[in-house]
Amino acid sequence: MPSAHFLVDPYGFWVTGFVSGSQADDYLVKPVDIPELLARVRALGRRSPQWHGDLLSLGDLRLHISTLILERQQTRIRLSSREFHLMEYLMRRSGQVITRDNIEQTLWTWGTEPESNAVTALIWRLRQRLDELDAKSWLETVYGMGYRLKIPEKIS
Numbered sequence: 001m002p003s004a005h006f007l008v009d010p011y012g013f014w015v016t017g018f019v020s021g022s023q024a025d026d027y028l029v030k031p032v033d034i035p036e037l038l039a040r041v042r043a044l045g046r047r048s049p050q051w052h053g054d055l056l057s058l059g060d061l062r063l064h065i066s067t068l069i070l071e072r073q074q075t076r077i078r079l080s081s082r083e084f085h086l087m088e089y090l091m092r093r094s095g096q097v098i099t100r101d102n103i104e105q106t107l108w109t110w111g112t113e114p115e116s117n118a119v120t121a122l123i124w125r126l127r128q129r130l131d132e133l134d135a136k137s138w139l140e141t142v143y144g145m146g147y148r149l150k151i152p153e154k155i156s
Contacts, residue, residue: 058091059151061135072133082107083126090139090149099146123147 028037056063062071068084069076079087085107090098100119107122108114115121123139130136140148 056088056091058094058149061091061133061138061151063087063091070129070133072135075133077129077132079129080125082122083129086122086126090147094149094151097142097146097148102146 028040054065056065060072063069063084064071065088068079068081070079070084070087071077086103089103089106103119103122104114108118123141127136127139130139138149138151140150142148
């Protein structure tokens with residue numbers, strides 16, 4: 001049953017969903033039109049890094065999900081669990097600026113507070129790991145905002 005709010009402002013739900021801080025970039029209302037849902041899923045797949053089962057790829061960088069291995073140009077390194085989760089989070093949102101708060105909320109469970117420098121230290125460690133793959137410059141600091149994983153133009 002539609003609410004009175006919906007009848008007065010049919011776009012209110014969509015606007016609220018986008019500005020609520022949920023990081024939403026799309027919204028569907030019920031009842032869901034299945035062909036529209038499938039088209040949106042395909043569109044999301046086109047704009048995110050390639051993901052094939054156990055492998056997440058961004059340019060020539062590959063993250064093996066089940067083994068926590070990061071690979072580039074035949075060089076493979078094993079990531080710690082926390083490094084892996086951060087790398088996966090950044091790869092799935094490549095090109096987007098990710099705030100420190102987003103990283104904390106994603107990598108630390110509710111009720112656990114990371115140390116004040118935990119994100120900085122984790123970013124530093126991940127940069128060292130990327131340096132082993134000659135990809136340290138891919139992880140950018142966007143001053144005053146957060147961090148971004150970005151493929152250099154010559155590789156993409």
